[in-house]
Amino acid sequence: MPSLPKSYIPSQYEDGIYKKWEDSGYFNPDNLDLDDEAASYSIVMPPPNVTGTLHLGHAVMLALEDILIRYYRMRGYRTLWIPGTDHAAIATQTKVEKILKEKGLTRHQLGRERFLREVVNFAKKSHDTIVNQVKKMGSSCDWSREAYTLDEVRTKVVRSVFKLMYDDGLIYRGERIVNWCPRCHSTLADDEVEYKEQKAKLYTFRYSPDFPFTIATTRPETKLGDTAVAVNPKDYRYKKYIGKVFEVNFLGHILKLKIIADKSVDIEFGTGALGVTPAHSLVDWQMAEEKNLDIIKVIDEDGKIRQGFGEFSGLNVKEARAKIVERLRKTGLMEKEEEISNNISLCYRCDTPIEPLPSKQWFINVNKKIPGIGKSIKELSVEAVRNGVFGRKPIKIYPERFRKNYFHWMENLRDWCISRQIWYGHRIPVWYKDKGQNSDKEVYVGIEPPKGEGWKQDPDTLDTWFSSGLWTFSTLAQDPQQIKIKDRRLVIESNDFYCFHPTNVLETAYDILFFWVARMIIMTTYVMRDVPFYDVYLHGLVLDEHGKKMSKSKGNVIDPLEMIKKYGTDAVRLSLVIGSAPGNDMKLSEEKIAGFRNLVNKLWNVARYILQKSKLDNQNLKIQFKDQSLTLADKWILSQMRNLIRSVSDDIANYRFSQAGEKLREFTWNSLADWYLEISKFEQSENKDKILIKILIDLLKMWHPFVPFVTEAIWQEMGTNGLLMVAKWPQEKDYNEVLKDETQVRDFEKIKNIIMAIRNARSENKVEPSRKIQAIIYAGKNYEIIKKSIILIKSLRTGIDNLEIKENGKKIKKAIYITVGDVEVYLLGAIDPEKEKMRIKREIENLEKLVDNLKSKLNNKQFVDKAPREIVEREKQRLASFDLRLTQLKEKLKEY
RNA sequence: GGGCGCAUAGCUCAGUUGGCUAGAGCGUCUGGUUUACACCCAGAAGGUCCUAGGUUCGAGCCCUAGUGCGCCCACCA
Numbered sequence: 001m002p003s004l005p006k007s008y009i010p011s012q013y014e015d016g017i018y019k020k021w022e023d024s025g026y027f028n029p030d031n032l033d034l035d036d037e038a039a040s041y042s043i044v045m046p047p048p049n050v051t052g053t054l055h056l057g058h059a060v061m062l063a064l065e066d067i068l069i070r071y072y073r074m075r076g077y078r079t080l081w082i083p084g085t086d087h088a089a090i091a092t093q094t095k096v097e098k099i100l101k102e103k104g105l106t107r108h109q110l111g112r113e114r115f116l117r118e119v120v121n122f123a124k125k126s127h128d129t130i131v132n133q134v135k136k137m138g139s140s141c142d143w144s145r146e147a148y149t150l151d152e153v154r155t156k157v158v159r160s161v162f163k164l165m166y167d168d169g170l171i172y173r174g175e176r177i178v179n180w181c182p183r184c185h186s187t188l189a190d191d192e193v194e195y196k197e198q199k200a201k202l203y204t205f206r207y208s209p210d211f212p213f214t215i216a217t218t219r220p221e222t223k224l225g226d227t228a229v230a231v232n233p234k235d236y237r238y239k240k241y242i243g244k245v246f247e248v249n250f251l252g253h254i255l256k257l258k259i260i261a262d263k264s265v266d267i268e269f270g271t272g273a274l275g276v277t278p279a280h281s282l283v284d285w286q287m288a289e290e291k292n293l294d295i296i297k298v299i300d301e302d303g304k305i306r307q308g309f310g311e312f313s314g315l316n317v318k319e320a321r322a323k324i325v326e327r328l329r330k331t332g333l334m335e336k337e338e339e340i341s342n343n344i345s346l347c348y349r350c351d352t353p354i355e356p357l358p359s360k361q362w363f364i365n366v367n368k369k370i371p372g373i374g375k376s377i378k379e380l381s382v383e384a385v386r387n388g389v390f391g392r393k394p395i396k397i398y399p400e401r402f403r404k405n406y407f408h409w410m411e412n413l414r415d416w417c418i419s420r421q422i423w424y425g426h427r428i429p430v431w432y433k434d435k436g437q438n439s440d441k442e443v444y445v446g447i448e449p450p451k452g453e454g455w456k457q458d459p460d461t462l463d464t465w466f467s468s469g470l471w472t473f474s475t476l477a478q479d480p481q482q483i484k485i486k487d488r489r490l491v492i493e494s495n496d497f498y499c500f501h502p503t504n505v506l507e508t509a510y511d512i513l514f515f516w517v518a519r520m521i522i523m524t525t526y527v528m529r530d531v532p533f534y535d536v537y538l539h540g541l542v543l544d545e546h547g548k549k550m551s552k553s554k555g556n557v558i559d560p561l562e563m564i565k566k567y568g569t570d571a572v573r574l575s576l577v578i579g580s581a582p583g584n585d586m587k588l589s590e591e592k593i594a595g596f597r598n599l600v601n602k603l604w605n606v607a608r609y610i611l612q613k614s615k616l617d618n619q620n621l622k623i624q625f626k627d628q629s630l631t632l633a634d635k636w637i638l639s640q641m642r643n644l645i646r647s648v649s650d651d652i653a654n655y656r657f658s659q660a661g662e663k664l665r666e667f668t669w670n671s672l673a674d675w676y677l678e679i680s681k682f683e684q685s686e687n688k689d690k691i692l693i694k695i696l697i698d699l700l701k702m703w704h705p706f707v708p709f710v711t712e713a714i715w716q717e718m719g720t721n722g723l724l725m726v727a728k729w730p731q732e733k734d735y736n737e738v739l740k741d742e743t744q745v746r747d748f749e750k751i752k753n754i755i756m757a758i759r760n761a762r763s764e765n766k767v768e769p770s771r772k773i774q775a776i777i778y779a780g781k782n783y784e785i786i787k788k789s790i791i792l793i794k795s796l797r798t799g800i801d802n803l804e805i806k807e808n809g810k811k812i813k814k815a816i817y818i819t820v821g822d823v824e825v826y827l828l829g830a831i832d833p834e835k836e837k838m839r840i841k842r843e844i845e846n847l848e849k850l851v852d853n854l855k856s857k858l859n860n861k862q863f864v865d866k867a868p869r870e871i872v873e874r875e876k877q878r879l880a881s882f883d884l885r886l887t888q889l890k891e892k893l894k895e896y
Numbered sequence: 897g898g899g900c901g902c903a904u905a906g907c908u909c910a911g912u913u914g915g916c917u918a919g920a921g922c923g924u925c926u927g928g929u930u931u932a933c934a935c936c937c938a939g940a941a942g943g944u945c946c947u948a949g950g951u952u953c954g955a956g957c958c959c960u961a962g963u964g965c966g967c968c969c970a971c972c973a
Contacts, residue, residue: 217973274973283971579909598935609932763939769928797938850917862953871915
């Protein structure tokens with residue numbers, strides 16, 4: 001075995017190892033060596049957008065999913081992780097438009113076809129970048145099944161689902177008020193609108209001098225489209241006007257205003273009277289529908305005032321507002337202008353203020369009962385999480401608190417606008433044909449274009465979330481032929497679908513719960529009559545070290561790729577997994593990553609030490625478990641190991657990644673490196689070498705899902721056959737033998753405590769480290785075990801060269817005196833009386849407090865009666881032991 | 897306006913079903929070339945577990961109210 005370098009240099013191994021994994025074919029479950037009955041485990045990767053580069057959000061997601069995947073693969077599951085990318089319609093189109101703009105071009109100049117070619121080229125390049133970055137993270141996903149939300153197979157699924165929903169009457173086209181982004185020139189779904197608080201001017205004005213009262217608004221320019229004034233029915237000021245119609249001349253435009261009553265009007269706000277603009281406010285639109293009001297469109301799709309408004313026509317919203325305000329002031333109609341703060345709605349992609357306006361769009365009806373199911377999409381999606389649907393258990397959400405958010409969102413869901421006026425995306429599979437004048441167009445909805453002349457496809461595309469909503473099953477088809485509609489539902493006739501659907505868990509960031517997770521539940525329950533996944537695991541957002549969101553403008557962005565270069569992928573993965581709780585945001589700093597680099601290096605050195613020490617053929621690892629052949633330390637470490645296997649497995653299976661990692665670190669650094677390896681330098685035997693190798697092998701296996709590269713690198717250096725990636729997960733039962741007698745494990749803890757107490761006492765007494773001292777131990781009942789551990793007590797940084805063990809004996813004066821349980825230890829010849837006196841006094845104080853507490857507890861009849869017996873018993877024993885030490889120390893103190 | 901989360905050592909956070917002399921990592925301090933590792937080793941200091949009530953034999957953990965910070969949702973014109 002060649003000797004390993006002193007420290008682990010990730011960059012020398014990572015790319016080569018990833019290639020080995022990939023070449024092995026084991027990312028693909030078809031190549032795993034499994035029984036036919038092996039259970040399957042599957043995850044679909046939330047597809048990164050093809051626009052971007054890898055950020056820390058992706059990194060967390062990839063790290064967590066890879067942990068699960070590697071764990072289940074090693075456990076012998078038929079394990080599949082499907083990677084893919086998202087075409088992210090608006091985001092991608094916007095980006096390409098930006099690039100074009102730099103060349104002085106717009107998409108309209110290019111035309112639809114040429115523009116789309118540009119986008120496709122851009123997406124291709126961008127795709128390759130992100131895929132390479134996903135690989136950099138060590139992701140063990142099956143690239144042979146890579147999917148794209150806009151490829152041929154996915155397109156067939158999208159169109160089939162659209163058709164299904166259309167035929168079931170769940171998709172309809174209608175004129176409704178929508179969120180319109182004048183910059184993107186497209187609609188947005190309700191949850192794609194973001195709100196930002198800002199200062200705004202609230203104007204109080206009168207439409208005309210003869211109108212009886214004033215109204216307040218922040219958007220005077222829309223008032224050109226007012227068709228009513230709403231007041232609260234209880235507002236005595238306006239009661240007499242309700243039902244009346246006023247015709248007013250508002251800055252040269254005649255408005256017919258009906259005074260209506262509506263409970264939602266706040267009497268306190270403004271003047272208590274609200275100008276109703278049905279075309280440009282959702283609430284007003286709803287009032288208009290209820291009260292049958294006229295609708296006057298004022299603003300067009302460019303965010304400009306439409307024709308027919310005289311001097312205002314053609315102005316953009318801001319200009320028009322300024323002009324109207326100025327006119328109101330001049331004509332004396334303006335009564336008040338005040339600063340208020342309100343929420344403006346912004347496009348989540350480009351931050352442009354959105355304009356609510358009426359438009360003919362495609363919608364999914366969320367309240368209509370689904371034929372054959374008898375429940376609406378909304379009801380079905382709530383059921384899926386609350387009680388379970390189609391014979392499945394309820395979908396579990398981790399952490400559970402997000403259930404509430406989910407229900408709230410789902411229960412308040414309005415019809416989902418799915419059409420977008422952009423070019424990049426799934427074109428709506430609807431074709432129209434003119435039927436002559438004055439009649440509606442003929443409509444064809446289908447998977448393939450209709451035969452015959454004169455058909456024109458709808459120019460709009462689908463909301464990108466429509467296709468991502470199908471992701472858990474659309475990715476399980478490889479060929480469009482496998483996708484069929486049967487019995488009003490979608491059928492995917494593939495082995496993958498049969499084997500891997502529903503997926504086991506959907507792992508993603510919590511900020512995407514509504515955008516995506518909810519939509520997958522909506523789509524899958526309806527279209528497949530099944531759940532898309534059994535569990536949802538939500539991770540938090542990665543913030544900078546001060547808890548702020550990372551953003552380019554703030555300059556606080558940590559680039560995962562840069563960190564990988566500097567500290568290695570394994571360290572980056574750990575820094576994102578350990579020390580954070582499910583669904584909680586985490587703060588990340590470079591120091592944190594550096595800390596985990598140290599841990600990775602520690603693991604490397606543990607391996608380096610064991611491998612150079614135990615030059616064993618590691619095929620033959622039969623450990624002798626006979627009592628004679630195992631020392632206390634052996635028993636102890638083997639028992640620790642067994643517990644570790646149990647709890648790490650349990651933690652990963654229950655998504656407690658941080659805790660699993662924490663336990664592995666504790667074991668590796670503390671129990672193994674600082675104790676057992678040190679001990680192995682003094683206690684030697686062939687059996688011990690076997691134990692060391694066995695522990696190393698199992699430890700590497702357990703670390704592997706967390707830090708795949710360093711563990712695989714060590715594995716390869718060991719000359720082991722095969723890849724660690726597909727090695728069998730450690731077995732608790734390999735260690736069961738050792739647990740037959742737990743008392744020896746506790747015995748070792750006693751030795752450990754004695755050693756630590758000696759180190760401490762030396763340090764407190766300022767005994768120079770190089771100075772060797774003599775020690776005498778009165779071991780009492782522990783005589784045998786301490787006798788067996790003489791070498792350890794002398795060797796493990798206690799600086800003792802002469803050690804005498806007796807069952808008991810006389811008090812020794814002028815010695816440092818330590819008690820550990822009922823064991824008394826004297827350190828001779830190095831005493832500093834002042835310091836020693838202080839130390840003993842402190843110890844006594846401490847013990848007295850404890851003894852007092854315990855005594856009053858045990859004197860409390862309530863406690864003794866009501867607390868469980870084990871607890872009472874334990875407290876009694878503790879009291880006895882503390883009491884004994886206390887008397888011993890008090891006795892000792894008399895000397896000083 | 898509703899909902900959710902967080903508040904524990906200087907910093908970042910663990911603390912699963914109440915039994916704790918409240919833990920870890922980083923940082924700080926005292927020492928140390930101990931042939932696996934200075935990306936290291938040994939030792940130490942450091943905490944009214946946000947506040948006030950309550951339930952309980954027993955509360956960091958459960959309940960109620962409050963304070964501070966953060967987030968989400970909602971049609972405040």
